Amino acid sequence: MNYFTEVVLxxxxxxxxxxxxxxxYTMVYGIIELINFxxxxxxxxxxFTALILASVLTIFGFNTIAIxxxxxxxxxxxxxxYGYTMEKVAYKPIRNSxxxxxxxxxxxxxxxxxxxxxxxxxxxxxxFPRIIPRFPWLSALPVSMSSSQFMIFSSTAVVMVLLTxxxxxTKIGKSMRAASQDKIxxxxxxxxxNKVISLTFIIGSATAALGGILISSYTGQINFYIxxxxxxxxxxxxxxGGIGSIPGAVLGSFVLGLTESFGAGYISSDYEDVFAxxxxxxxxxxxxxxxxxxxxxEKV
Amino acid sequence: xxxxxxxxxxxxxxVLAGVALVFAGCAGDEQEIAIGVAGAHSGDLASYGLPxxxxxxxxxxxxxxxxxxxxxxxxxxxxxxxxxxxxxxxTAAKLVGDDVAGVIGHICSGATxxxxxxxxGSEIPVISPSATSPSLTQxxxxxxxxxxxxxxxxxxxxxxxxxxxxxxxxxxxxLHDQGDYGRGLAEFARDFIExxxxxxxxxxxxxxxxxxxxxxxINRVAQxxxxxxIYGGYHPEASRLVGQMRDRDMETLLxxxxxxMDDTFIRVAGEAAEGVYATSPMDTSTSAIAIEAAxxxxxxxxxxxGAFFLNAYAATQALLNAIDVxxxxxxxxxxxxxxxxxxxxxxxxxxxxxxxxxxxVGFSMYQVxxxxxxxxxx
Numbered sequence: 001m002n003y004f005t006e007v008v009l010x011x012x013x014x015x016x017x018x019x020x021x022x023x024x025y026t027m028v029y030g031i032i033e034l035i036n037f038x039x040x041x042x043x044x045x046x047x048f049t050a051l052i053l054a055s056v057l058t059i060f061g062f063n064t065i066a067i068x069x070x071x072x073x074x075x076x077x078x079x080x081x082y083g084y085t086m087e088k089v090a091y092k093p094i095r096n097s098x099x100x101x102x103x104x105x106x107x108x109x110x111x112x113x114x115x116x117x118x119x120x121x122x123x124x125x126x127x128f129p130r131i132i133p134r135f136p137w138l139s140a141l142p143v144s145m146s147s148s149q150f151m152i153f154s155s156t157a158v159v160m161v162l163l164t165x166x167x168x169x170t171k172i173g174k175s176m177r178a179a180s181q182d183k184i185x186x187x188x189x190x191x192x193x194n195k196v197i198s199l200t201f202i203i204g205s206a207t208a209a210l211g212g213i214l215i216s217s218y219t220g221q222i223n224f225y226i227x228x229x230x231x232x233x234x235x236x237x238x239x240x241g242g243i244g245s246i247p248g249a250v251l252g253s254f255v256l257g258l259t260e261s262f263g264a265g266y267i268s269s270d271y272e273d274v275f276a277x278x279x280x281x282x283x284x285x286x287x288x289x290x291x292x293x294x295x296x297x298e299k300v
Numbered sequence: 301x302x303x304x305x306x307x308x309x310x311x312x313x314x315v316l317a318g319v320a321l322v323f324a325g326c327a328g329d330e331q332e333i334a335i336g337v338a339g340a341h342s343g344d345l346a347s348y349g350l351p352x353x354x355x356x357x358x359x360x361x362x363x364x365x366x367x368x369x370x371x372x373x374x375x376x377x378x379x380x381x382x383x384x385x386x387x388x389x390x391t392a393a394k395l396v397g398d399d400v401a402g403v404i405g406h407i408c409s410g411a412t413x414x415x416x417x418x419x420x421g422s423e424i425p426v427i428s429p430s431a432t433s434p435s436l437t438q439x440x441x442x443x444x445x446x447x448x449x450x451x452x453x454x455x456x457x458x459x460x461x462x463x464x465x466x467x468x469x470x471x472x473x474x475l476h477d478q479g480d481y482g483r484g485l486a487e488f489a490r491d492f493i494e495x496x497x498x499x500x501x502x503x504x505x506x507x508x509x510x511x512x513x514x515x516x517x518i519n520r521v522a523q524x525x526x527x528x529x530i531y532g533g534y535h536p537e538a539s540r541l542v543g544q545m546r547d548r549d550m551e552t553l554l555x556x557x558x559x560x561m562d563d564t565f566i567r568v569a570g571e572a573a574e575g576v577y578a579t580s581p582m583d584t585s586t587s588a589i590a591i592e593a594a595x596x597x598x599x600x601x602x603x604x605x606g607a608f609f610l611n612a613y614a615a616t617q618a619l620l621n622a623i624d625v626x627x628x629x630x631x632x633x634x635x636x637x638x639x640x641x642x643x644x645x646x647x648x649x650x651x652x653x654x655x656x657x658x659x660x661v662g663f664s665m666y667q668v669x670x671x672x673x674x675x676x677x678x
Binding site (some may be wrong): 014017215219225226 | 342344346505507513516518520522540547564568
C-alpha cells in the first residue's frame, strides 16, 4: 500500500471518528439551535459505562461478542438517560430566554459532568479493553484496516443514513422539522414539542455513546477529559459542514480529517491543528453557513 | 417568606465569618516556619505531584519530632497547580502571600518556569524534585532555583548514546508533544544526534496532545524509514503512539524519558509497552536512607511511594538543612547554605552548583520487561 493511500485512510479514520460525534451535535442544533457543549461529556460517559460493564461482564465469564453487545446496548441506553435528564435540568427551564443563557448552561453542564466523573471515577488514564473482536475477513481487503476502524466507518454510515431517513420520512421526523422551524406554530398544530425535543436529546446522546465506545476501543484508553477534546473537534467539523445539517456534519468531518491527515502527512504534524482551523476559516469566509448549511435570513 | 430566608442567610454569613476568624487566628502563628509544596495534585499528572507532598510531609515531621528547625516547627502549605503555567502563577502568588521560607516544587517544567517569575521577585528559594527543562538553570534568570534532578540535556545525551552504542541504530525519528518539557528534550536529542556522524535524524516533528488518532504521524514515521523513535513527552500520548504502532505491526523501537517512566503507561499501553525504553533518574532506592524513607511512606500511607518521591524527599531535606545550618530564613543565607553544604539524602550526598543543579544525580536507562520497568546495567 503506498504512502498516499495510507494518508487518505488515516484521514478517513479521523473523519469518521469526528463524524460519529458531530452527528449528535448537529442534530440537537438543527432542532433547538443550541450548541450542546455537554455532548462530548455524554460521549465520555458512554465510554466509561461500557468500560465498567465490560469489566464486570468479563468477571462473569461472558464471551467477547456478548460483552460487546450487552455493554454497548446498556451503555447507550444509560447515556441516553443522561441526555434526557440533562435537557430537562439544564436546558428546558431556560428554553425561552436568550440563546446565550442556554449556551452558558451547556458549558456549565459540561464542566459538571467532567468533574463528576473525575471525582466518582478517577483522574488517571484507564486502559479500555479491545471489546471489538478481530474480524478475520478484514485482512482480505486491499487496504489494511483494523476491526475497530471498520466498525467506526460502518457505524458512521449507518447512523447517518438512519438519521436522515428518520428526519425525512417518519412522523416523528416531520414533528422535529416542524418544531425546528416554529415551535409555537408546531404546538398549535398539535405537535408535542417537549416530547420531540426530549427525543432529539435521547437520539443525539445515543449516537454520542456509540461513538464513545467505538472510539475508545480504537484508542485503547480513556479518562474524564476525552469528551472535551473530541467534542471541540467534532464541533468544528459540524460548523464546517453547516451546523444543523446531517450530511453536512459527515462531510465536514471528512474534510477536517483529511485536511489534518494531509497536513500532518506531507508537511508537519506540529501544525495539524493549524491546518484544521485554516480550512475552517477559509470555508466560513467563502460560505458562512458551512458547506451544506442553509443561509438563514434573519427576520427583523 | 422572603424575610425569613434573608435572616437565615445573615445567620449563615455570621457563622462563616466566625469560622474564618478562628482560622485566621491559627495562621498568625509567628513561631512556625512555613514551607510551600506546589505541583500537580489533581488532573492527568497528579501521579507525578502527589508523592512530593508525602515526601515533604515525612521529612517535616521528622524535623518536628526532633524539635523543629532552629527550634521552630515546620508547617507545610500545599498548593495545587495542575501542571498548568497560568494556574502556577496564582499558586506562587498564594505561597508568597503566605510568607513561605522556601518552596518544594513545582513539578512540571512549564508550570515551574511560570511560577519562578513570582518567586524571584519575592526572594524565595525554590527546589524542584522533577522540573528537568535545562534552561531553568542555564539561562541565569533564576538565581533562586535549585533542583534535585538532572536536567533534560543529560537525559537526551543518555538517550542518544544508548541508541548509538547499545542499540547500534542509525535512523532516528525525534518526536515531541509540543510542550516545554517534551520539546526541550527532543531538541536536545536532535542537536546531539546532529553532532554525531553515525546517526541521522530522519524526522523531527510534534504530535498534538490529546488527539484521538496518531495514524498520520505514524505513517510518516514508517515512510521515513526510522528504526527508532526518541520521544519527548508524557505517557498518555506515548501509550497511544506505541499502541497504534503495534496495532499496525510496526516494530519501530521507542526511547523516551522520565515523562513516560510511570506505571500508568504500562497499565494503559498493555502489551504494546513491552520493550519500550525510558530514561529516568538513577535507581538509588537500595541505599539505606532511601529504604528508610520508603519504609516510612509505607507505614504512614499504606502504599508504595510514587514518582519523584526520593527527589522530593532530598529536596525537602536540603531546604530544611540549609535553613538549620544558616540559622536564618533570609534568602541570601539560605541560598548560600544550599550551595555550600552537602547533605545526606536518599539520592546520595548532594549539594548544589552555582546554577542550581544538584551535583551527584544522574539518569539510567530502563526498559519495560514483563510489565515492569527494569533498570538496564551500565
